[in-house]
Amino acid sequence: MADSPIAVFDRLTRVDLPQHTPVLLDTACVLGGSIAGLLAARVLADHARTVLIIERDQVNVAGLPRAGVPQDRQGHGLLPGGLAQIERWLPGLTQEAQDLGAVLVSPDQQVVYLDGHQQVRSGDAQILMGSRPFLESRIRSRVLALPNVSTLSARATGFEYRNDAVSAVRYVVDGVEDVVSVDFVVDAMGRSSKLSEWVEQAGYDRPRLQRLRTGISYATALFERADKPDDLDLACALGQFSPPSSPDGLAVGAVNAIEDDQWLVMLMAYGENQPSRSIEAFRSTCAKMPPIFGEAVSGAVTREILTYHQADSRRRDFAGLSRFPARLVSVGDAVASFNPVYGQGISSAALHASCLSEYLVGNPALTMPAAEFFALQGVVVDAAWTISAGGDAARLDAIAGVEVSEDVRRQRWAMDQLIRATLVDETVAQAFNAVAFMLAHPFSLGDPALVERAVAAHQRASAVS
Ligand SMILES: Cc1cc2nc3c(=O)[nH]c(=O)nc-3n(C[C@H](O)[C@H](O)[C@H](O)COP(=O)(O)OP(=O)(O)OC[C@H]3O[C@@H](n4cnc5c(N)ncnc54)[C@H](O)[C@@H]3O)c2cc1C
Structure with a gap:
């Protein structure tokens, strides 16, 4: 077999x-x-x-x-x-x-925000940050x-x-x-x-x-990193839930510490929305995001904004x-x-x-x-x-009002429960991140006990908020 x-x-x-x-x-x-x-x-x-x-x-x-x-x-x-x-x-x-300036980011130096809510820190997996070149x-x-x-x-x-x-x-x-x-x-x-x-x-x-036609637009600029705001090296803010609450039509923003004591700040939007293209507008968008974004763009610009458009995901x-x-x-x-x-x-x-x-x-x-x-x-x-592509397809179907099969609907519901539970439950956050970090296969998230745990954690959190 x-x-x-x-x-x-x-x-x-x-x-x-x-x-x-x-x-x-x-x-x-x-x-x-x-x-x-x-x-x-x-x-x-x-x-x-x-x-x-x-x-x-x-x-x-x-x-x-x-x-x-x-x-x-x-x-x-x-x-x-x-x-x-x-x-x-x-x-x-x-x-x-690292010896040449790349930054190895441990879980306590990174933070993920889903619609402004901070994900629970979990596990010990580290991310290496440096520019692509x-x-x-x-x-x-x-x-x-x-x-x-x-x-x-x-x-x-x-x-x-x-x-x-x-x-x-x-x-x-x-x-x-x-x-x-x-x-x-x-x-x-x-x-x-x-x-x-x-x-x-x-x-x-x-x-x-x-x-899969995703139509994403990126804008990335580099800034001098004078100090380490909040002792963080990496922050990611995602407009996750519907309707997302990110500013200026943004879907995602990220702040990464990279080599040569710089902050790389990236803003991303889908479809007609475009991330800010002037430094003033870029800074103004970042000021509406979690504080580390505003702090990172307050330094001198070491490289101006460069944009990138990708029409589709493909395999x-x-x-x-x-x-x-x-x-x-x-x-x-x-x-x-x-x-x-x-x-x-x-x-x-x-x-x-x-x-x-x-x-x-x-x-x-x-x-x-x-x-x-x-x-x-x-x-x-x-x-x-x-x-x-699964996440993008769910977003595109929701925007277009596409009816999906019962199976797909259930899978998407389970994924949504898991993602919401990453805001409150460390076990779910760890299992979810293992998949997002490409350490585990996504089928591992199909474990009914994990989904039940996610539903319960999410319900508990909703009841007290
Ligand atoms: C905006 C953006 C952000 C991204 N962010 C991330 C990220 O945060 N993390 C991550 O892991 N990945 C990210 N990626 C993906 C990442 O860039 C690629 O997956 C990665 O670089 C591996 O690409 P590759 O080597 O397969 O292809 P490429 O890097 O595209 O290289 C292809 C190479 O083939 C050469 N080539 C092409 N045709 C010929 C030819 N006929 N003869 C000889 N040489 C040829 C090119 O010159 C080039 O060097 C991002 C991608 C984009 C677009």
């Missing part, structure tokens, strides 16, 4: 290194040298004589923003689930990042230090195939085409990966693309394709890119690397499509999608 999604997720979130790492490949090639590609390269380094990362941007370890990752100017946090996996593959990275640069310096990993500054343009397997990658450097023979390829080209087009043109199945389903090339997998945003406000992207990429490890440690038949890999990865994608 196949393992349950909870059991698979528990296995993938383990933090010990594999005992046996067979070298199965001569040249493994990773397309895209961003966070998902770098973490995949780290795992491949255990199983290939040479790992070549092809990245179209000129990158170095300096930690500068770059064209190929436009989202990297926006707020990023590394959830405990992803941090544990990154620490698994690159031991000591957390301490190195900084976090990527720390990962890059560690991965590129591996003796069998190298990079090629080039734009990948397609594949060559032999015996229904990818056998070479075509690329362009300075307008000149070339090709490299490979015996395994990982697509980590982000949400606009061209892999689907490439395989379809060669006569293989195109992975089905699911989209590509690779499991169950009947005709797909062997020796080819896809990871990170190329597979699923979620509503970023849930902060799941880097953690998902790290768990995809762990899926790749479990697949290769199992000594798979490399002449066949990587079905075992896609099945493992499907569990991780489903887990993240259930939380983020």
